[in-house]
Amino acid sequence: MSKKLKRPEVLAPAGTLEKLKVAISYGADAVYIGGDAYGLRSRAGNFSFDEMREGVAFAKSHGAKVYVAANMVTHEGNEIGAGQWFRTLRDIGISAVIVSDPALIAIAASEAKGLPIHLSTQASATNYETLAFWQKLGLERVVLAREVSMAELAEIRKNTDVEIEAFVHGAMCISYSGRCVLSNYxxxxxxxxxxxxxxxxxxxxxxxxxxxxxxxxVVGEIPEAFSMSAVDMSMIAHVPELIENGVDSFKIEGRMKSIHYVSTVSNVYKKAVDAYLESRETFEQIKPALVDELWKVAQRELATGFYYGKPSENEQLFGARRKIPQYKFVGEVVSFDENTMTATVRQRNVITTGDEIEFYGPNFRHVTATVENLRNEDGERIDRAPNPMELLTMTVPEKVVVGDMIRKNGSGLINLYEKDGVGKTVRA
Structure with missing residues (x-):
């Protein structure tokens, strides 16, 4: 490559302390979490201050950062106590807060000096003049609105030195920058x-x-009932353009998703960044495998959002839907005996003798196996293990590592890369 490219941060969601540790272990350079106030995911496993302290300590030990989302829109009275709350985050060692409401931004800046502030996507920043405005107020990073195109992103980068964070993967809100009142009604x-x-x-x-x-x-006259639901975003095929256009942080959506999702998506985008920074050829070689891997945790069809044009009816979920392959997360490795090639696993879903399974770990490691010599905690040979969180043992053909996840192989995996080189939705 002719120019020195900056390595972007892979920023993963962490709805719980467990997910925080998994995301970082699987390659995330930073995670964003929610606290007990001021966030937009009240149903996520939001963090207490003690959990934040443990999370920050774990992150620092792995060279990673922790950000806290405080991106709610305040009404009168909601801001009471915010100053002390932000000061506590600063003293815990949180690397930055993600805020959209000007009142909360002002409180954080004036009452928790030294705590970096990032502008949330909820603030709908879509041009470099807006970034300059927030930079003058002391913000060092802006999370761009999801409606920004790749061409607009490139223009913004040319005209500002503010850090740019952009969404690269996950669910898309049907409303402009997520500012919706449908749920209210x-x-x-x-x-x-x-x-x-x-x-x-x-x-x-x-x-x-x-x-x-x-x-x-008209029920019965149309393929399915109407919804206003968008397909999910996936920019894995376009990591080169994002890096070339100077995106500082690749944001993955999904604080309420599973550890299967968090580990897989963090793993994939970290590998994609590493591959492209090595060479374009390395990235192109591994791209089909990266796309296949993301489909293993896909809940909906995938598209590129607003990056390459306004979404059409093909980016909405209605009508005849393509079958999404169902890969089931079934467990994680807690120990491995190299002498007997036996893995001890903590089960998460039903495991049956003869199942085709896949172990996967950080740095895009994979081991495929057939479940053999399955035994329960008492060492008894069993054909089926139906009880979640039980410790099981099984023999494996290759070495696996503590912390590796296990998924049960699905069928009919769709290779989006082969069907459409730009990664846009293609309906079967």
Whole structure:
């Protein structure tokens, strides 16, 4: 490569302390979490101050950072106590807070001096003049609005030295920069104060309402009930463009997702960054495998959001849907005996003798195996283990490592890379 490229940070979601440790172990350079106030994920496993301290200590021991999302929109009275809360985060060692509300930004800046502030995507920053405005107020990083295109991102980078954080993977809100009030009306839960019920993903009846005539339901006349749900974002095929355009932090959505999701996606984007910084050829060689890996945790179809044009009906979930392969997370390795090639695993889902499974670990390591010599905690040979969190042993064909995850192989994996080189949604 002709120019020295900056290594972007891989920033993973961490809804719990367990997920924080998994994300960092699987390659995340930083994680973002929620506290007990001021965030937008009230149903996530938000962190107490003691959990934050443990998380920060773990992150520092691995050379990683912890950010706290405090991106709610405040109403009168919501800001009470914010100054002390931000000071506590600073003293714990949180690397930055992610904020959208100007009142909270002002409080954090004035009452918790020394605590870095990042602008949340909820603030809808879409141009470099906006970044310059926030930079003058002391913010050092801006999370761009998800509606920013790749061309706009490139222009922003040319005109500012503010750190740029951009979403690269995960769920997309149907509303502009996530500022939606649908949940407020449908379930009386304020989406902008942490209570979103994701009403856009519900199924709705549709009615034909001809002028001057009675309405009638069209249930049965259309492939499926109507929703306002977007497909998920995946920019794995476009990591080179993001790096070349100077994105400082690759943000992965999903604080409420499983450790299977967090470990897989952190692992994939870390490997993608490493591969591209080695060479374009290295990245192109591994790209199909990276795309395949992401499909193993996909819950919805995947597209590139607004980066390469405005999403169309192909980026919405309705009509005939492509089958998403169901890879099931079944356990994790807690010890390994090289002499007997026996792995002790903590089970998370049903494991059966004869199952085709895959062990995966940091740095994109994979070992495939067939479940053999399955035994329970008492050492008894069993054919089926149905009870979650039970300790089991099994023989494996290759060395595995403590902390490796195990998934049960699915069928019919869709290789998005082969079907569409730019990574956009293709309907079967």
């Amino acid at each position: 449908m379930s009386k839960r304020d989406a902008n104060r942490g209570g979103c019920s994701q009403s856009c993903r519900w199924k709705y009846d549709l009615y034909d309402m001809p002028f001057g005539a009675e309405r009638h339901s």
